[in-house]
Amino acid sequence: MLERIREGSQGPWAMGILALVILSFVFAGVGSYINSSSSGxxxxxxxxxxxxxxxxxxxxxxxxxxxxxxxxxxxxxxxxxxxxxxxxxxxxxxxxxxxxxxxxxxxxxxxxxxxxxxxxxxxxxxxxxxxxxxxxxxxxxxxxxxxxxxxxxxxxxxxxxxxxxxxxxxGTEFALVGEAKTAHLLQQQSRDIRYLNISAAKFIEQVNISDDEISDYYQSNISQFDTDQKVSLSYIELELDDLLPLIEVNEDELVQYYEQNLSNYRTEEERQAAHILFESAEEDQTIESKAEDVLAKIQAGDDFAELAKTFSSDTFSAENGGDLGWFGKGIMDPAFEDVAFALSNKGDISGVVKSEFGYHIIKLTDVKPEQVDSFDNVKAEITVKVKTFKAEERFYELSQRISEVAFEVPNNLDEVAGIAGKSIMTTPLFSRANAPEVVSHPNVLTSAFSFELIEDAVNSEVLELGSNHIMVVRVAEHEPERTKAIEEVKEQIQQTLTAQAAQRAARDWALEVKTALAGSEDVNSKLAALEINWEEKQEVTRNDATLSQTIVDALFKLSAAQTSVVDLVTGDVSLVQLTQVNSAAQANAQQLTSLQSRLVSSKSQILYGAVIESLKAQADIEIY
The missing domain is CATH 1.10.4030.10 (Porin chaperone SurA, peptide-binding domain)
Known part of the structure; x- marks a missing residue:
């Protein structure tokens, strides 16, 4: 097949097509192709x-x-x-x-x-x-x-x-103290409540749903019955940890790695020193002379630490007798470091040394000589590193080969599995929203639901799931999006309509009770018929977690002795009656200041949004 393509590309028809392409460049201009820009x-x-x-x-x-x-x-x-x-x-x-x-x-x-x-x-x-x-x-x-x-x-x-x-x-927004006081009293106010919880289940026997109602609901809400596209994936997964048990290393390899990376197992020499600093960015004979005078005192036997406390410009180290702690090479100023590492014995004192910070007198207080871990001490660590390095090389080789074979043999994963030394695994059918954890990586999902894998039934490219972790997938089974037939969802619709009708019946009953209460009628017989009793709760706040938020929201919209019928998210109904409003304590100064700040911030955000919307309303905006 490749030979026929090669022959065809050199035939008269191919030459004619090529001539037309060349002419198009001549007349249209190569620049129109090269310089065409996507900018706009x-x-x-x-x-x-x-x-x-x-x-x-x-x-x-x-x-x-x-x-x-x-x-x-x-x-x-x-x-x-x-x-x-x-x-x-x-x-x-x-x-x-x-x-x-x-x-x-x-x-x-x-x-x-x-x-x-x-x-x-x-x-x-x-x-x-x-x-x-x-x-x-x-x-x-x-x-x-x-x-x-x-x-x-x-x-x-x-x-x-x-x-x-x-x-x-x-910055033009503000909040008055009176506003903050009012807001505080409203926010901290509590209320006493009396309420009935009316179960919709008590009215289900009154409900009768017809086939026409089911059909009408199905047609009006048909998008609810659309199924998600689903796929089942066959996949090969390969991780570095799969290869590590197969990797072998010998003593020579370990010794070679140790010798090539000896610097990693060497602890450089460190020194502990103290200094007396006479701060001066530039050369200064007066300051240098002062340093020489102090050095003479040290040489005469005066205590270095006491002189550091008295004369050093480095006040932090001076408090500790000039001690700078431990340091290795490459940490200190080069001029300082050269002298500090040139001192031979603990207690040695340098001459006056000039650095970019000023003039120093340095005292060597201790030395940690260079140390090298022996091969035997680090052999186990090196073994892990060498095995990991060889496994990474092998992983890269396999990844390259898997990539080639997944493309060259696109209609199955058998050869990919042979190269990886892994079994082909298959998932159950799943949608994008509920993928099994093993294939839930974004790269996998994007590929799994792509047109190419579904319609062409080919292998994916090698998908990277992380460091040294790859996967190749193919669609084993595909279930396209569809709208469920009414027969499939009839029972579900009937349950929904029954629950809605039962809640409406419960609401109608609650409204009857509300009307009776407004007329000062006795409703005890109605409550007894449904075996319902009033429940009471005192000092309900706006963020009360023991009551449904729907009930709390309704409660704080009522005036004294008023009632409200509330649909609950559970499908039941509640009749809410406000019995008493409890005033909050006055805010203290700190609370008022904080609340004023929050009110200003809230007003500012509202104003800013309103300005943007106003500018948009007056603007001529074209979106391409």
């Missing part, structure tokens, strides 16, 4: 364009942030194309809002000066080292984020202008 407008807001590339950058940045924050949970959501479409639309809505704010800020004449931007950048903690702005760190972080300095200044200018506008809007 994602939206136009009052004549200002939001580019597709800008939308894509914002989308990718937000997606990366979500993946970093939520991991596999977001990856699972992202495998749903409908979710991703809504996610992207949300990003575009945000960009449109930002564009409207930029236009409003420009219209209001809001500006940010270069000096303000500079001060803002210098004050950002991200660019500081030891509480001070560090230009090298600033440039490094900008490069890491993909910014040039001028681009970052422009970004800061736009962001600061937006914040200027939003803060000026939100």
């Amino acid at each position: 407008a994602a939206a136009i807001v009052n004549g200002d364009e939001i580019g597709i590339d800008e939308l894509e950058r914002a989308y990718q940045n937000e997606r990366s942030r979500m993946e970093s924050q939520f991991g596999d949970a977001f990856a699972t959501l992202a495998s749903d194309t409908a979710y991703l479409q809504n996610f992207r639309q949300g990003i575009l809505d945000r960009l449109i809002s930002e564009k409207l704010l930029d236009q409003a800020a420009q219209e209001f004449g809001l500006r940010v000066s270069d000096e303000q931007i500079k001060l803002a950048i210098v004050g950002m903690q991200e660019f500081q080292v030891d509480g001070k702005f560090d230009n090298d760190r600033y440039l490094a972080l900008l490069r890491q984020a993909g910014f040039q300095t001028n681009n970052f200044r422009d970004y800061m200018r736009v962001d600061m202008v937006r914040r200027q506008l939003s803060q000026s809007l939100m």
